[in-house]
Amino acid sequence: MSVLIFIDHSEGHIKKSSFEALTYGADLAKQLGTSAEGLLLGTVNDDLAALGKYGVTKINQVNNESLNNLDAQVYAKAIGEAATQTGAKVIVFSHNQNGRAVAARVGARLKAGVVTGAVALPKTDGGFVVKKSVFSAKAFANVSINSDIKVISLNPNSYKITAGEGSAAINQLNITVDAPKVKVVSVNKVKGEVPLTEAEIVVSGGRGFKGPENWGILEDLAKTLHAATACSRPVADAHWRPHHEHVGQTGIQIAPNLYFALGISGAIQHLAGVNRSKVIVVVNKDPEAPFFKAADYGIVGDVFEIVPKLTEEIKKLKGIA
Amino acid sequence: MKILVCISKTPDTTSKIAFKDNNSKFDEAGVQWIINPYDEWYALVRAIELKEKDASAVLHLITVGGADVEPIIRKALALGGDEAIRVNAQSDDRYFIAAQIAEVAKQGGYDLIFTGKETIDFNSSSVGGAVAELLDMPYISLATKFELNGTTATVNREIEGGEEVNEVSLPVVISCQKGVAEQRIPNMRGIMAARTKPLKVVEPAAVDQLTSVVSYETPPPKAGVKLVPADNVAELVRLLHEEAKAI
Numbered sequence A: 001m002s003v004l005i006f007i008d009h010s011e012g013h014i015k016k017s018s019f020e021a022l023t024y025g026a027d028l029a030k031q032l033g034t035s036a037e038g039l040l041l042g043t044v045n046d047d048l049a050a051l052g053k054y055g056v057t058k059i060n061q062v063n064n065e066s067l068n069n070l071d072a073q074v075y076a077k078a079i080g081e082a083a084t085q086t087g088a089k090v091i092v093f094s095h096n097q098n099g100r101a102v103a104a105r106v107g108a109r110l111k112a113g114v115v116t117g118a119v120a121l122p123k124t125d126g127g128f129v130v131k132k133s134v135f136s137a138k139a140f141a142n143v144s145i146n147s148d149i150k151v152i153s154l155n156p157n158s159y160k161i162t163a164g165e166g167s168a169a170i171n172q173l174n175i176t177v178d179a180p181k182v183k184v185v186s187v188n189k190v191k192g193e194v195p196l197t198e199a200e201i202v203v204s205g206g207r208g209f210k211g212p213e214n215w216g217i218l219e220d221l222a223k224t225l226h227a228a229t230a231c232s233r234p235v236a237d238a239h240w241r242p243h244h245e246h247v248g249q250t251g252i253q254i255a256p257n258l259y260f261a262l263g264i265s266g267a268i269q270h271l272a273g274v275n276r277s278k279v280i281v282v283v284n285k286d287p288e289a290p291f292f293k294a295a296d297y298g299i300v301g302d303v304f305e306i307v308p309k310l311t312e313e314i315k316k317l318k319g320i321a
Numbered sequence B: 001m002k003i004l005v006c007i008s009k010t011p012d013t014t015s016k017i018a019f020k021d022n023n024s025k026f027d028e029a030g031v032q033w034i035i036n037p038y039d040e041w042y043a044l045v046r047a048i049e050l051k052e053k054d055a056s057a058v059l060h061l062i063t064v065g066g067a068d069v070e071p072i073i074r075k076a077l078a079l080g081g082d083e084a085i086r087v088n089a090q091s092d093d094r095y096f097i098a099a100q101i102a103e104v105a106k107q108g109g110y111d112l113i114f115t116g117k118e119t120i121d122f123n124s125s126s127v128g129g130a131v132a133e134l135l136d137m138p139y140i141s142l143a144t145k146f147e148l149n150g151t152t153a154t155v156n157r158e159i160e161g162g163e164e165v166n167e168v169s170l171p172v173v174i175s176c177q178k179g180v181a182e183q184r185i186p187n188m189r190g191i192m193a194a195r196t197k198p199l200k201v202v203e204p205a206a207v208d209q210l211t212s213v214v215s216y217e218t219p220p221p222k223a224g225v226k227l228v229p230a231d232n233v234a235e236l237v238r239l240l241h242e243e244a245k246a247i
Ligand SMILES: Cc1cc2nc3c(=O)[nH]c(=O)nc-3n(C[C@H](O)[C@H](O)[C@H](O)COP(=O)(O)OP(=O)(O)OC[C@H]3O[C@@H](n4cnc5c(N)ncnc54)[C@H](O)[C@@H]3O)c2cc1C
Pocket: A205, A206, A207, A208, A209, A231, A232, A233, A234, A235, A246, A247, A248, A249, A250, A251, A262, A263, A264, A265, A266, A267, A268, A269, A270, A273, A283, A284, A285, A286, A289, A301, A302, A303, A304, B013, B037
């Protein structure tokens, strides 16, 4: 009996969301009085033993390069077998893109109850109840998992990474890996930018910016803060910004530490994608804009005037200017 | 070609979210029900487009739910599709729902199964993957584009900070989101036609419920916004640094 944490990676590096999952899984194992182990499919350039600092004692690896691309069917089978070989009773994923592809598949394979979008450690006194985000972050549900094996996927940015001392043992698993049926033809990633779902700070613009030619000041602010950029839906629909920047109910849901909503009205469908942000700053020239009700800090003002000043002041703070 | 689209019902996006019976149940009072936007705008519309291109294609809709889902499934049929299947069971457990869909799909022999990215009430993103596993089919999640060339599908899949272009042979299960299609409005002809389209009701297969909702909570309200005058941007930066410790 142990907790097995799926370690997600891309381009040779482990994702930040996996450090959250490792910490979460290790804390859960402590709570259950058992051990936590990681599972890595494929190969990375990072030091696996060093993952011990998140509290896992062992990293299981299926060292097979064909696993460097995700095929949900192949992954689910390999993860299922790894769980059986290691005697895992709880399997933890991050509820990121790859987690959404495989967590429920692994659950169905092992006949394990699945709760996705967990935001806290389960309550394990008596039962096994996981708190998850529902209604696009407007509420939480406490969901009991009633099966012997349990699958949890953790919402990104909702569990604090803690790193201590320690080194993990590496264990190569002997698992037959099926030939993938899904072929990856190409990968289109925006180079050099911080991925939106992993960003600590997000700078987001709405129709208040009037047109795509005005995004320079927003990008300057984002660059100064090492932030990712986002936008409201009408902005993406009008092709002012790429679709993958669209946040909200029908776009990407994010939970950064800091969210700047610039020239965005704060419609309920927009808020549904961003209201898990820890701190929300709103700049809007309309004092009645609904976003102010969801904000922590705000300025009633014109983005064309305020945003460059913000960049300037932050540069001063960081000693850049 | 046979296509199956999974349709779920959700509260309208502007519904007030409240709970009753000691926070154990969602309060449906005054709630408008709609087709889950991901199912309607993307999964269903894309399937309809495929059928428009290939006159021999058969398009079925499936929903797992009580009789109260029928107005929703009729609304979906008004957009398109040949017939609908309702599995007469009510459950919050995604494995149970997926197993019911898989059971029907096994008999239907579908080449293509579309789901939405997630329901906007439970936000699980689970049913599609579980259906694919139970049918031992490939699964591509979070599709932003879907093209079909004979029996080969080219699918763009969302990844962190971008997209991956995937290629796969049918049969396959796909979860759809924005980009896959554009929202359509049902027309009068569709609405009339939907009234006479077959809506089959089947009883659920015996499947275990692996999870159950114990209770709901609503987050504590925000303390209220701290407004900083427009001529004092430095103060905002100071607050973000010293008070919020966010920069
Ligand atoms: C089912 C459904 C799903 C949806 N999903 C999403 C979603 O996922 N994401 C999303 O964003 N929207 C979504 N929407 C749309 C949403 O309802 C709003 O229409 C949208 O969020 C508005 O975008 P906006 O705030 O950029 O534009 P607007 O509503 O036009 O607001 C622009 C704001 O900018 C302010 N402004 C204008 N000029 C300036 C200036 N110079 N300086 C400062 N402020 C200025 C204005 O006061 C206003 O508040 C959805 C709608 C529906 C019905």
